[in-house]
Amino acid sequence: MLSGLKRFIRGELAGLKLPQMWHLVAGAVVAVAALFGGLDSADAKPKVFNVGQPYSDGEFTVNVTKAIVLDDVRAGKRVMMPATPDHVYLGLVSSVRNDGPIQGSLGGVIDSAEFDLQQPHKEFLGAFRIADSSAVVALGPKLSEKVVFLWKVPRSEVAAGSTVTLRVWQKQLREMVVTYGKDWLASETVYAQIVVPVVKP
Numbered sequence: 001m002l003s004g005l006k007r008f009i010r011g012e013l014a015g016l017k018l019p020q021m022w023h024l025v026a027g028a029v030v031a032v033a034a035l036f037g038g039l040d041s042a043d044a045k046p047k048v049f050n051v052g053q054p055y056s057d058g059e060f061t062v063n064v065t066k067a068i069v070l071d072d073v074r075a076g077k078r079v080m081m082p083a084t085p086d087h088v089y090l091g092l093v094s095s096v097r098n099d100g101p102i103q104g105s106l107g108g109v110i111d112s113a114e115f116d117l118q119q120p121h122k123e124f125l126g127a128f129r130i131a132d133s134s135a136v137v138a139l140g141p142k143l144s145e146k147v148v149f150l151w152k153v154p155r156s157e158v159a160a161g162s163t164v165t166l167r168v169w170q171k172q173l174r175e176m177v178v179t180y181g182k183d184w185l186a187s188e189t190v191y192a193q194i195v196v197p198v199v200k201p
Contacts, residue, residue, distance in 0.1 A: 046167070047192040055192055058171040059100050059184045060114055060139075065093040067164055067196040073150065075133035081125070081152075090117070090151045090158050092166065092196065093130070097144040100173060102182060105138050106147070115149055116167040116191075123152040160200045167191045 049055040054063045070089040073081035081089060092115055098104045106114055106127040114127075127136045130146045139145060158164065169186040176183050 049192055049194050051194070051196055055168060055194075056099060057114075057168045057192065058173070059098070059104050061097045061099055062114060062168065063095045064166075064194055064196055065095070067092050067198045068148075068201045069158055069160055069198050070201065080133065086155055087152050088155050088158060089125070090153050090164065090198070091201075092117075092149040092164075093146075094149065095144060095146050096127075096139060098139040098141055100184065101141055102173075102184075103138050103140050104184060106136055107149070114168065116169065117151055117153075118165040118167060119151070119153055119157060121154050121157065125150040125152055158198060160198055162198050163195050164198060165193060165195050167193050 047055075051064050051066065054061050056062075068091045070091060072079055072083040073089050073091075094115075096106065096114065107124060117124075127147045127149050128134065129136055130148060136145055136147050168191060170190040170192070171184040171186050173182055174185050175181075
């Protein structure tokens with residue numbers, strides 16, 4: 001019976017034309033991806049959260065306190081980042097807790113961070129502890145920090161009294177194939193959004 005079923009399937013496949021075969025393959029890929037949770041809904045509307053409201057993206061729980069605009073960045077009397085004629089520094093004051101079982105990145109030297117600032121021109125500078133102004137590249141499991149996420153933006157685009165929009169992309173912990181181990185992968189379509197008033201510190 002099994003051999004007869006195999007012959008039937010081979011016969012049906014042999015009778016398919018090339019476009020039909022591609023549709024069959026594409027359908028199988030979509031089915032497998034959906035089975036493993038690999039597809040996001042393109043129609044999903046963003047969740048909205050507010051200042052002072054904790055939000056979890058799966059990896060971190062974040063609580064945004066305020067957004068501040070600075071001419072320069074100082075640690076005590078020491079100037080860490082000097083004032084420039086054309087740019088200001090935008091800081092997002094937040095508390096962050098790693099809810100996951102592995103170390104999580106808060107953003108490194110590339111333009112990626114826990115928050116995706118929706119500004120046309122921006123340069124992500126990193127996350128810094130409020131307690132001592134030291135850089136925070138990653139946060140261990142179950143650890144919390146009060147930090148400032150910092151960007152350099154054109155002076156003409158951000159000022160006290162304006163607002164900034166930030167996205168937090170939903171994440172899933174996945175088993176990696178090439179590098180082995182587990183890592184957090186951000187969705188390409190599912191995110192939450194917050195609009196934060198900008199103030200002077």
